[in-house]
Amino acid sequence: MDKLTKAERSENMKRIRARDTRPELLVRRLVFGLGYRYRVHYRRLPGTPDLAFVGRRKVIFVNGCFWHQHEGCSNCAQPKTRPEFWMAKLAANKERDIVVTRLLETLGYQVLVVWECETEDLRRVERRLKAFLASS
């Protein structure tokens, strides 16, 4: 018994937030290589940060450029089908990111966002991670 059309199902699949994506795994590996230990998908903090450094009060999000609408990035073009649905959906994602960041900052956390497209240049990402984690 499957009441969903093929199109509806594929949209449902896409809606599920990706976990353990390739960019995320790359970032985790870099951070681990820098000697830092962290919690993954830490549910006790707003937004379930992808990497949480609780003792250091720092968190890292690895954001998909499309889902989180990376500004000015070519990966975030909106789909041509059902534009009103996507516009609302993606705007809500972006709004949630803003709220989550504020909440975390209120709790005294520093927040770093690594965009999916940035993981194409791992050296650069590593420098950013290093600077972020070493700062007080």
Ligand SMILES: [Zn+2]
């Ligand atoms: Zn991007």
